[in-house]
Amino acid sequence: MLRTIAMTFCIVFIAELGDKTQLQTMLLATQKKSSLPVFIGASLALILSSFIGVFAATYLNKYINPNVLQTAAGIIFIVFGVLTLIGKL
Numbered sequence: 001m002l003r004t005i006a007m008t009f010c011i012v013f014i015a016e017l018g019d020k021t022q023l024q025t026m027l028l029a030t031q032k033k034s035s036l037p038v039f040i041g042a043s044l045a046l047i048l049s050s051f052i053g054v055f056a057a058t059y060l061n062k063y064i065n066p067n068v069l070q071t072a073a074g075i076i077f078i079v080f081g082v083l084t085l086i087g088k089l
Helices: 002-017 022-032 034-062 066-085
Strands: none
Touching: 002 022, 002 034, 022 034, 034 066
16 A cells, blocks of 8 residues: 555656646745745645546446556547647647
8 A cells, every 4th residue: 555655646746746737836836925825725736636536537447447447548648748749738
């Protein structure tokens, strides 16, 4: 269990560190007198989006083969990456 927690932490941490939303959060923090509300808002948003992702996957896993979900997620990830590279996202 600890290994899964550590692996998930590393994946999300690395993915979010250079993400556009993370850069926007840093910009917002520079514009406010107190960065604590920005930190709280960003943290709650990440918690909620992670909650939705985990429970949506749990629900979908009951009805769709996990290999199909993994393949679909990989394809969507690649499509978003390509769209980002060509400036369409």
